[in-house]
Amino acid sequence: MSFRSVQNPSCLPVAILLALLLAACSHQTSEAPQSPAVIADHGLLRVPGKSPLRSQLVIQPVEMRDVPHAVAFPATVEADPARMANVLPALTGKVVELKVGLGDHVARGQLLAVIDSGDLAQAYADADKARDALDLAKKGLDRARGVQQAGGNALKDLEAAQSGYNQALAEFNRAQTRLTAVGGSGSTRAMNVTAPISGAVTALSVAPGMYVNDPTAAMMTIANLDTVWITANVPESEVGLVARGQPVDAILSAYPDQVFHGRVSFVSPVLQADTRRDLVRVAVANPDGRLKPNMFANASFDIPQPAQVFVPESALLMNNDSTTVFVEVAPWTFERRSVELSYDETAGARVVKGLKAGDRVIVKGGVLLND
Template sequence: MMNIDPRLQQPLLLSLLCAALSGCGHPSETGTAPASAVVRKGAALSVPAASPLRQSLQLATVEEHDVARAIPVPAVVEADPAHLVRVVPPVSGRIGQLLKHLGDTVKAGDALFTMDSADVAAAYSDSGKAQASLTLARHNLERQKELRAADISARKDLEQAESDYAQALSESERSKSRLAQLGAGSGAGGGRLYTLRSPLSGHVIELNGGQGGFWNDTNAPVMVVADLSTVWLSASVQEKDLAAVFAGQTADIELNAYPGEHIAGKVGYVSEVLDPDTRTVKVRVAVDNRNGRLKPGMFARVTFSAAPHRGVVVPASALVQNGTQTQVYVETAAWTFEARTVTTGIHSGDQVEIASGLKAGARIVAKEGVLLND
């Protein structure tokens, strides 16, 4: 370690201290003070020419546009009840042959399946008996008319024959109606085979019965046939939004299965009944589904648009929250701004309606106005 002469220590320390002080000069001696970013003059905020805020603040002119309140609600895809048939056999029996299977396309009148049914055989038997009784009653009536005309029989015999004929005719019509209801022929001796046909065109969307199985539940469908070229979207609209929804109104639909894709629909029905538990009303929207992309059970989001009106609109980024107040900075002179309290209305995307406090034509800070909020 080097030894320093004590006589030289004090001058050396003074030299080092002076050097340190010369390297840490006072701000007033080394440069000018930075310019203020904002200058406040009462309620006015002025941005000087040298302020960096001039590069950050984005200005825009307030405009007036058509504004419509959007009402988004959840929905689910449903088959049109008017074009969906649950094929329930009116008789019990064994399924003989399935002529259509799940997913098959069918036309109205196509045979769906056959059944070997004792009920059908009984219906044919009843029809045959009724026809035979009717024939016998008719012959007896004709004979009684001839006897009465020759004054051989009593009048009461003719009246009885007429009554028997009327009853036989009624029973014959009943048996024919029963066969017609089954879709079977009216002749006797039709056997036990019953063929059930599709009442509409569409697709088999559900199949519950199997070939050779016995079916005795006349309340359960063997299969379901539906025409899905048009489907319904069932939406639940809140009570407070009900006044803005009406039949014939257009609706924008976005399905969970196809995010970002929008489909147009039209309101076909607004329920007359309010659900007391959810305080919502069912609204059905008809949607063209000829391409078959919409499947019953899919979830979707439906947006209804209320009747449009003219309103003052600003970007959402122009709004600055100051405590409980919503404000917009309005340019009163070149690069001079004043905070103005506004009341907002409808929010639509990145645009907000100003219900009060601002008029069209004013220049405002459209972005980064929070930098002025001290």
């Protein structure tokens, strides 16, 4: 309504005239143009003070986190050499009995095999002769003491008897020690081979009736697999990223849905000449025996990184083929900026390029400015 639409305003009552004037002013105000929600200004987007977008946009500073970077290397499961033992025969002979088989679990001190050995028979004979000589020397010493106390023997005769006894005792101790070392016992004249450690028989090279002719060749191997090594092959260019005590997560081909945790316990001081890789071993508990030597695995090392920029995924907007965010360069003034990301399954969107510490970005409602 306008003032021109009123005919002869002087003929109207004053109250009605005032009402018409107020209605006309209200109509003109409603027809006035409203302020824009956002203003584009030389590549910047400015949100005016009366823009309804101010209540829709959420602005936050970027987050800085010290999140390690995971690097994976191929690996295999190995038995810990400190928990392995090659069982060697103390003497040569014929295997009379074999008490265990390949893969059997044995306890320390358990009987593994019985060997009929001529060398062991000689050790028994030496011990028997030394015992008899010791008994004879003891009797001679006792007689010499009795005669000397009666005054019928010279002191040198007593000393000679004492020397003979001492030599016989030393020979008896030597023969008995050797007999014990080669597995002799008073209950049997055969050589008993016992387990030096507890574990599983992982290699076996003898059978009943077989002659053991080389005392330096292992009859069997026992490995304690309660703790195993996951050995990663680290390229020469990455060796500087790993260190002893570093946490490691491993996934095995046999158990793809389970993660095994451990720490680096050994970094080889020498690279493999043929592969130019370093052997990095991770000790992993294996109480249930699921990890078996020679299994394949992937070992993921947490490499320490400097603090990096992270933003919530709600701040990311697609602009053509690039990922962008709106950065506040002045109060309620924003700049569209392209970013490069490195997604982390646990940490979120890591920004490797495009943002820095202290930047403030729109984390909610940015899609309203995206057009």
